[in-house]
Amino acid sequence: MDFIQQDRIIATSAGKEKQQEVSAAVRQNGQTLADFSSIYSKDLLPAAGGEEMTRAFLQELVNILLTYISKSSQRSSKVLDFHHPHQLREGLDGFSLELPDQPDNLEQILVDCRDTLKYGVRTGHPRFLNQLSSGLDVIGVAGEWLTSAANTNMFTYEVSPVFILMEEFLLKKMQSIVGWSEDVGDGIFCPGGTISNLYSILVARYHFYPEVKTRGMGALPRLALFTSEHSHYSVKKSAAVLGMGCENVFVVKCDERGKMIPVDLESSIVAAKEKGLVPFYVNATAGTTVYGAFDPLNAIADICHRHTMWMHVDAAWGGGLLMSDRHKMKLQGIERAWSVTWNPHKMMGVPLQCSAILIKKRGLLQGCNEMGADYLFQTDKPYDVNYDTGDKSIQCGRHQDVFKLWLMxxxxxxxxxxxxxxxxxxxxxxxxxxxxxxxxxxxxxxxxxxxxxxxxxxxxxxxxxxxxxxxxxxxxxxxxxxxxxxxxxxxxxxxxxxxxxxxxxxxxxxxxxxxxxxxxxxxxxxxxxxxxxxx
Amino acid sequence: MDFIQQDRIIATSAGKEKQQEVSAAVRQNGQTLADFSSIYSKDLLPAAGGEEMTRAFLQELVNILLTYISKSSQRSSKVLDFHHPHQLREGLDGFSLELPDQPDNLEQILVDCRDTLKYGVRTGHPRFLNQLSSGLDVIGVAGEWLTSAANTNMFTYEVSPVFILMEEFLLKKMQSIVGWSEDVGDGIFCPGGTISNLYSILVARYHFYPEVKTRGMGALPRLALFTSEHSHYSVKKSAAVLGMGCENVFVVKCDERGKMIPVDLESSIVAAKEKGLVPFYVNATAGTTVYGAFDPLNAIADICHRHTMWMHVDAAWGGGLLMSDRHKMKLQGIERAWSVTWNPHKMMGVPLQCSAILIKKRGLLQGCNEMGADYLFQTDKPYDVNYDTGDKSIQCGRHQDVFKLWLMxxxxxxxxxxxxxxxxxxxxxxxxxxxxxxxxxxxxxxxxxxxxxxxxxxxxxxxxxxxxxxxxxxxxxxxxxxxxxxxxxxxxxxxxxxxxxxxxxxxxxxxxxxxxxxxxxxxxxxxxxxxxxxx
Structure with missing residues (x-):
């Protein structure tokens, strides 16, 4: 189990001398601590003979991280060691953020890693209650470590065969938990819940007005969106980004408990129509950010049905409750949504980030976003190119956020x-x-x-x-x-x-x-x- | 150095019995391999007494990853072990993608990790030449491992003090390398180059027409964007997302080497004006995707200046050349850009993902995107809230992509x-x-x-x-x-x-x-x- 002592050296003759020199260095202090002060990143893999040093360095880094993870779970540790921005900028006890022209040695790199953790916030600490995402799941961390070693991109099956299929399995599973039948359902993992909510509006707009993709908002009537006063700001932000204008997002009143009031929704829709706007989208929230309230989904679905509007459920925070037999009834009616945002990185404790947008109607995501770049999405590949999901995305390269969830x-x-x-x-x-x-x-x-x-x-x-x-x-x-x-x-x-x-x-x-x-x-x-x- | 043998057990009396049982299990086979078949994720931290098991499990996972990293660098290894989607979906040699109701033991979890790597693509292999992002930088991997252990979010200084400052240092350094003076420059790290390019259009539109945020594209004239026929599809995709319409993206001809032809740009601008459109944005590419061509930036800057248009440089791929004294002159004129996309995850070998959008004019990003959510961006905090950079972003939660670059x-x-x-x-x-x-x-x-x-x-x-x-x-x-x-x-x-x-x-x-x-x-x-x- 001791990588510093073991000798799995694959050295070319060119690298052998340096290798022996460094082997001596990493062994210098016996088993307890290697001396990295004479080793530089250029000595690591892929350098010839860099295997032993790579193992020793990553092992030492893992020691630091294991100590950090253990300490983060101890109540006797502080949650944070606060310093003001100017203190960190100026440098603290030798910890400098400046970027050098010349390389630092690996001893310094390890010190920098320790300092980075020291001055950070322990989000896995039992008393970190600051955010909807907290905790540190060990299996999730393992998933992230593997993800970074695999270092690939979600655009094609060609470069991410296993992860693309894991995404498919996860999306199907989440859709079935939402209550959609097997013959509907599409979706994609996104960089956070705000982007997932943005997708819901983007796809809803394309569903009603596919010409928007080519011609833009100038070719459309003035569209109106509806969301509650307790809902997340991402609906307004997305309307701004998508060129729809925040003023066309109508804010529906909530009861004292933070739930959208359906009659207020309907009267807002009617009022918008009277002003000449075209209501097309309602965002219902399952788990509001501050109160944790659940909007009455069935009543909202009835209204959307009457007015032929897209019903989105932002269950970024509340989606996790679908995993619990005891609590899932709080999301009754979610199966009637046309799209759902669900962030496993919140209530399910998956490391950041992991957010899914689920879309009921197949083909919409692809139709809305595809640009068919020849250099990436060739159609003459030797496998079923339906698995090249990258053209569904508004991104090109897309980080692989699914493995950690799958493993958990x-x-x-x-x-x-x-x-x-x-x-x-x-x-x-x-x-x-x-x-x-x-x-x-x-x-x-x-x-x-x-x-x-x-x-x-x-x-x-x-x-x-x-x-x-x-x-x-x-x-x-x-x-x-x-x-x-x-x-x-x-x-x-x-x-x-x-x-x-x-x-x-x-x-x-x-x-x-x-x-x-x-x-x-x-x-x-x-x-x-x-x-x-x-x- | 051997975590399985060492006894740093912090067990409450409740956890002690289970702890002893599991300690016996992980020691069962002596030093070589622990027996994880009777251990489950619930036995790991934060479970009482879970420290030893956590160390043993993560250590075993690291063994797997170190072997993978070493093998990936060996020419005798295959770059990939191809299987068709249906083969992986159906399960191969016991590797099943199905998601269970009941937990699997940690032995199975480790087997799943090995299989995931086995059926994946070795993007760090010396003969993986498929993508603009390739290689496996060991320091970058270390950075990612720390990032996932720190598991935090980039919205506020409060939860990411060190990383927020690292982002600031990196952006300033990149701006100075681009050639901007110290008193200009803003930016943010984004989930990929396409989103960075989307930001450039979003901010350019807001710069000329700040009312778009509130009123939407319906209140604006028909805007025209210009990009070369060899440029990345993200300009068209972003125009679709932003509600501007792909048909308003005008494609400028390139010479045989793939460089935008400036006279064709200018005549396209004039023609669009004659048709009643308002040209406002030019995307110049520094390093095209297929040919690796550099557009003539100074000639394009002259044209943008004459027509008062926003000049963006998509240096997602070519930006890395700015780090080389030998090659940086290929980007001459980039200092005249109003915004620049630069992906360190491409030519600089940083693990996926790491992409920056640099914006010359300060305040634009904030003005364009801020929604001022009270629950996150309080103004009565005990530190300088200018460091709460999250409201500059189109995201809410934002993955921390800067530490690995800073460490490298x-x-x-x-x-x-x-x-x-x-x-x-x-x-x-x-x-x-x-x-x-x-x-x-x-x-x-x-x-x-x-x-x-x-x-x-x-x-x-x-x-x-x-x-x-x-x-x-x-x-x-x-x-x-x-x-x-x-x-x-x-x-x-x-x-x-x-x-x-x-x-x-x-x-x-x-x-x-x-x-x-x-x-x-x-x-x-x-x-x-x-x-x-x-x-």
Missing amino acids: WKAKGTEGFGSQVNKCLENAEYLFDQLQRRTDYELVFENKPEHSNVCFWYIPPSLRGLQPGTDRDMRLHQVAPRIKGRMMEKGSLLIGYQPLGTKVNFFRCVFSNPATQQEDIDFLLDEITRLGEDL | WKAKGTEGFGSQVNKCLENAEYLFDQLQRRTDYELVFENKPEHSNVCFWYIPPSLRGLQPGTDRDMRLHQVAPRIKGRMMEKGSLLIGYQPLGTKVNFFRCVFSNPATQQEDIDFLLDEITRLGEDL
Whole structure:
């Protein structure tokens, strides 16, 4: 098992001398640590005789990473070691970001790797609760390590035979879990949920107006899109990118729980029609970013059906619940969607990034995006070129994001993903219960969480007696940012906050990290109290 | 150094029993191979007491990857072991792509990793010459391994402090190499060159017509874009995505060497204006995909200046030459561009993916794309929020693609990248020289290569006496695909082919793989001859 000691050297005569010299160097300090200060990247593979050095170097890097992964899972470690941008820019304890003209030796490279991890944020730490993506899945990491060693591109079967088929299997599986029958369904993995949502609009537009591809928006009527006030900003952003204009995205009201109000959707559609616009697309959200709310999908599907509009479900965050028998009913009606965004890199804990857009109607993605470049998508290849999926994409080269998900699915099974999701939602319920019991906290909404989001204010003693009103709001608005600042300085915990509508800054806790336990939730509340009680 | 033998166990009392059981299992076969058949992913971190098993599992995976990396660099290995899609779908020697309900044990997971690599394509092999991205840089792989262990997202400084600053340093360095002064320049790393090119059009459109963001293309005149007939299809694809319409992309003629003809550009611009269109954007290519041609940037810049048009340079492929003192003059005039696409994952050998869009005018990216989501981009944070670069992006979550490039730059220095580029271009010249000498090959164009692309036909004996004309063309058109098919079956080599304009299928050899030596080039020609001499 010890690569530094073993002698699998494939040295050409040219490389042999250097090889022996370096072998001596890497052995110098016995088994504990190799001396990389006289070795440079040019000595590694593909250099002649570079195999032993390559093994020794990557082994040492893996030692660093294994230590990091272990430490990240320990509660005694800090979540982050905060420094301001100017401190990092100027260099800290010899860690310099400057790019040199001359090469550094591999000892320095390893030091740089250690420093990079040291000054970073431990997103796998049990108390990293800052983002919808958190945790560090070991099988997922293994998948990524293999992905980078395989270093290939998703445009053709020719260069990615196994990964192209894995993508097909994963898409089919996800489509069947969404509830689509076997004879429909297409899709592609994308660089993130915003791009997946962008695809849904792009494809919907092409479905109704295929001439847009050639002639552009100038040839179309003024199209209207609909999404809820709690939905992700990617719908507006995509409308801007696609040349449709943000002002043509109509924002539908939500109830106090953050769910789109169907009657408001329908009256918005009717009003837009009266103004001469053509409503064509509704984005329903399954798991909103802040509240974790699920829009009423069946009611929205009915409205889309009545008005012949494309129904998209942004289940980037909520899609993971489909893996759980206990929670999947929250997405009832998703099978009626024409497209679905689902990010396994969120609730399913797959390393970043891994996001899928599923499209019900086959052929649309290809028709919408194909340009048929001869140099890449030759039709006279010796295999079935339907597997050259690259021309479905708005990208040319496309990173391979599927293997890690495939490997995790093998390692956990559908049931393992389900248990993981259940655990995160149990954490949310536990936090919700604790918050109800405590007098120093207030819930942003009183309902039991449907997803793993829990939103709350910490009320410091100085604010507890105040009457509701502008003065209290202004003071409360400053509490979360100040606690967050102290939290970052201390590095004990990381959780997000934001205002929303008329509600001043509140904390949003989200659970997607399988490392998080009830003891961390107790710590969260105690720590916020400790950091904020003098405010 | 032996993780399986060492005992750094952090077990809670709950995990201890399982821990001891599994420790026995991983030790069962002594030092050589652990027994993972009774271990499951749930036994790994963050499970209590999962540290030893995590180390043992990742160590075994690394063994597999190190063997793969070593083998990929050996000429005696095959480049690929081809199977048809239906063979892989049905399962080969127990390798099944099906996704189970119940978890597989870690022994099976490791077998799956081995099989995935076995049936894949070795893109780091010295004889993989199929793509503009090839080779396997060990430092780059180390960078990717760290990236996946760090598993974070590029939207805010809060969660990616080090990587956000590395991106800033890299962008500034690349801008200075392009030739921009220190007081201009912005940019962002993107998921591939097509998306980088899409950004250039998006930002150019916003620069001239900021109202497009709100109002859409319907509020704008009919805009015209210009790109050469040899340029990448991403300009047309982006025009379709952005709602501008492919028919408004005007294709400018090239000379026999594949360079845009400036007078044809200018007359196209004038003609479009006469038809009532508004020309606003020119894409010049520095390193075309097939020929590797460099458009005359200064002449194009003059035309853009005269017509007040945005000049973009697609240097996705050619940008690497800027690292070489010997070759950078081929991009003279690039400093006059308003935006530049540059993919370090191509000529600089960085693992996929790593692509930058550089924008000369600061503030445009932010203005064009910002949506100011409160939950992510709070303005009341305890640090300089100008470092929260995520709102510049058309993505929300963004994969971290910069660390591997930063680490390679440290390890090679600017000069090391320069030598690597020089070596690839020397290979191209060597191939060009060999082709000139051989009677069984014909060059597609006679000029010495400017980049590392070399385009040629193999002429089998049966075609050598034929007169130029349709009959010969039709037969020659079938030669490259048939040789390619045999090459894939045999697995000895991988090189691309395509037709272009009136030219029938020809081979395009590209060198970006630092593993490739002259002996591989000799092998390439001999092997093509062997595979094709009976055609």
